[in-house]
Amino acid sequence: MPTFVRTDKCDGCKGQDKTACMYICPHDLMKLDMDGSETGHAMKSYNQEPEQCWECYSCIKICPQNAIEARPYADIVPLGASVQPLRGTDSIMWTIKFRNGTMKRFKFPIRTTPEGSIDPYGGKPKADLSKIAEPGFFNHNEQNGYRAGDPSELICK
Structure with missing residues (x-):
């Protein structure tokens, strides 16, 4: 299901020209409403075409305010439950809230490397x-x- 922005948490990445979610979205769906004319909320990001969302969770992971969430499909996350990632510098923690109130957290290391540091033909x-x-x-x-x-x-x- 598509992502949505919680306007009470979003700060528009402190008024920059391009927000983190706009930068990372592979389909260029996230947009910043500068004056509030499109959503009624000035300096807040929003998903301009929710039906086109790939559900890659990139915007959710990169948001510094944890203001973006997704409405997962019921077969993956039953109604009333939620899945929310929290990205740190060296790991990402997934918080799973079940319908019965149980909460589980899973922490995984981030295995990214600096851009250009990998030689794809090395040793070949x-x-x-x-x-x-x-x-x-x-x-x-x-x-x-x-x-x-x-x-x-x-x-x-």
Whole structure:
């Protein structure tokens, strides 16, 4: 189900041009109502197209005020229950509230690395296009509908 903003908690990321939820939303759905003309709440974020929400929880995790929540589907979170993440610097804690009032918390480490710090080809040999027609390199026998690869058909930069 889509996300929604609790206007009593949202501070519009202290009046910045772009809020944290606007920055992180992969579908660009979060919007800041600067003057209150769209929602009646000035300097508050809101989900401008809830039906388009991917339910990725990115905005919920990044919100510094914990002002964004999601309405989960009933088969995952029964009516009256809730799931809320709280992101720290090195971990994320999920708080699960059950319908009977029971509460559980799960803490998981955040495994992100600095941007550009990973070498995706590190330790791997350089590609050798002269071997592409050899057995085991993208070629199968003709009877299965495949044919030997042709290096000239590859897109090379």
